[in-house]
Amino acid sequence: MNVAIELLKQFEKGLDPEHPENSAIPAKVLGYGEISTIFEIESESTRGLACKRMPIFRIDDEIAKYEQLYNAYNHALEKEIGISIPTYDFASFKTDEGRIIAFDIQAKLPADSIGNRAIHIMNTESIRALFLLILSELSKIWEFNRLHPDRALGIDGQISNWSIVDFNSSETRITSDTRLVYFDTSTPLMKRDGVEQLDPELFLRSAPSFLVWIIRWLFLKDVMTRYYDARLVSIDLIANFYKEQKPEMVPVLVEAANEFYSRDDILLAIKPITEREVRSYYKEDALIWTLFLAFRRIDRWLHKYILRRPYIYILPGNIKR
Secondary structure (H helix, E strand, O other): OOOOHHHHHHHHHOOOOOOHHHOOOOEEEEEEOOOOEEEEEOOOOOOOEEEEEEOOOOOHHHHHHHHHHHHHHHHHHHHHHOOOOOOEEEEEEEOOOOOEEEEEEEEOOOHHHEHHHHHHHOOHHHHHHHHHHHHHHHHHHHHHHHHOOOEEEOOOOOHHHEEEOOOEOOEOOOOOOOOEEEOOOOOOOEEEOOEEOOOHHHHHOOOOOOOHHHHHHHOHHHHHHHOOOHHHHHHHHHHHHHHOOOHHHHHHHHHHHHHHHOOOOOOOOOOOOOHHHHHHHHHHHHHHHHHHHHHHHHHHHHHHHHHOOOOOOOOOOOOOO
């Protein structure tokens, strides 16, 4: 994609993690992840690109293994499984201070086409149809995993990770011909012979140091395994509608999911999903991430005022849940 490394270096050098809008090279924040921030950097070579910044790597070997896995995951999704993804690239470098910074780079997708925005201008029928399309795309993953016992891919299927191709805000009807693009490929969850290839410790890099041990003990295994489980991914997808302020869709989608997985052509033995467990799942998940973000803000304050060290991660503002 011909993104100049020097430009990314200059962007990083002038980046203010606490106030990214005040950085030396202007950039628009497109979204936040737990360990990353997605920017559109305002320069000629990066206009129209989504640049996901990840300051989580510490040694060259880590970045080399991640880049190889990132490329393998994208290739498997697109070429072997048949899930559409954006054009992508990868870049990494060392800062003057010796930190390793990586950027996953993708073609930027139209904002209104992203699922969690599109559902707010859709009627119930279209949202249900979109949900069923996502389940169909996810089923390609589960079928691949079934046919390849020595390999497996995990996926975060929530509504905000999908884009509707050629979406028109004045014509929001979803049909069987509607095509989707999956773009959350920066967490390349892949197993070989049952062994996770993505280093789980990378998930802990942005966590406050005083919480790392308890997260590793109580939550890390769950985070690393839930995205290989078709039922849990489906529950997570439905529960996400609480966060997106569309709770009225939950019973509709629970019914749709159970109907979908009862079809003869779906070779998955999935226990029916209930509204109660979706609600319980969301409450627990929302509490965990709310507390995690609060502790990260404390950690940023400690870095700034007590440790007198730079805090290199970018935190979102208040998230409505």
